[in-house]
Amino acid sequence: SLTVLQALEDALKRADADPSVKAVMICGENGKFSAGADIRGFSAPKRQGTTPLSLIISLIERSEKPVVAAIEGIALGGGLEVALGCHYRIAHVKAQMGLPEVTIGLLPGAEGTQRLPRLIGVPAALDIITTGRHIPATEALKLGLVDEVVEENTIEAAIGLANKV
Numbered sequence: 001s002l003t004v005l006q007a008l009e010d011a012l013k014r015a016d017a018d019p020s021v022k023a024v025m026i027c028g029e030n031g032k033f034s035a036g037a038d039i040r041g042f043s044a045p046k047r048q049g050t051t052p053l054s055l056i057i058s059l060i061e062r063s064e065k066p067v068v069a070a071i072e073g074i075a076l077g078g079g080l081e082v083a084l085g086c087h088y089r090i091a092h093v094k095a096q097m098g099l100p101e102v103t104i105g106l107l108p109g110a111e112g113t114q115r116l117p118r119l120i121g122v123p124a125a126l127d128i129i130t131t132g133r134h135i136p137a138t139e140a141l142k143l144g145l146v147d148e149v150v151e152e153n154t155i156e157a158a159i160g161l162a163n164k165v
Contacts, residue, residue, distance in 0.1 A: 008082075009056050016063055023162035024063065026086060027070040027155050028079075033095070036077025053078050053110040057085035066165045070158035071095045071146065076134070081112040084119065088161055089146040091137040092154045097145060103132040120144045 008026070015021045028034050037053070060067050060082065069075070069083040071091040080097050083089050091097070099108045099116070107113060108129065117125035120143045128135060140146045150157045 005051065005053060005056060009051050009059065012056070012059050012063065012067075016065065021065060023066040023068065023165065025068045025070055025155070025158045025162050026060075026082065027158065028072060030073075032073035033069065033071045033075040034077075034079025034082060035074055036079045036081075036101075053081065057081055057110055057115075060085040061087075063087075066162055068158045068162045068165075070154045071097065071137075072154045074134075077101050077108065078110055081108060081110040081115070084112055084115040088158075088165065090148045090150060090154055090158045090161060091140060091146040093137050093149050093151045095137040095140075095149075095154075096134040097137075097140050098132060098134040099129055100132040100134070102130060116145075 012024065015024045066088065067086045068088040068090065069086040071083055071089060072095060073092070075083050075095065075097045077099060080099060083097070099112055101108055113129055116128060119125075124143050127133075135143070135145065137146065137149045141149045148157065148161070
C-alpha cells in the first residue's frame with residue numbers, strides 16, 4: 001500500500017541519517033514478508049508525492065548501512081523485489097519467494113528483472129521470471145537468492161546477521 005511504501009521510505013531515510021543506527025532489518029508482519037502490490041492500485045490515479053517502489057528499492061540498495069531482509073511466509077512480486085534490494089536475505093525454511101505477476105500478464109515493475117539475474121544468474125532468473133512459480137526457501141538458498149535459511153526466529157537471525165556485518 002502507499003502507506004507502507006511511505007513508511008518504508010521514511011524509516012530508511014531516518015536510519016541512514018542517524019549515526020547511532022549501524023544496520024537495518026526489514027521484515028513483514030504476522031509471519032509474512034510481503035505479497036507485493038495490490039493490483040487494484042494499478043488502475044488508481046497516481047498520487048502526487050508518492051515515491052515509486054523502484055526508487056525505494058534503490059534507496060535500500062544504495063544504503064551505506066547493511067540492510068537485511070527477514071523473509072517469513074511469502075515474498076512475492078514487489079515483496080521479493082524489496083528483498084532483492086537488500087544487501088542480505090535470511091528466509092524461514094517455510095518461506096516461498098517468486099515473481100508471480102507474469103501469471104496475470106504483467107512483468108515485475110520494480111527492477112526485479114534486473115536484480116534477480118545479477119544475483120542468481122540468467123538461466124535460473126529466467127525460469128523464475130517467466131513461469132511465476134514460487135520458490136521454496138531451500139531452493140532459494142541453493143540458487144543464491146537467500147544467504148541463510150533458518151528454522152527458528154527469522155527476525156532474531158536477521159538481527160544477528162545485521163550485528164555481525
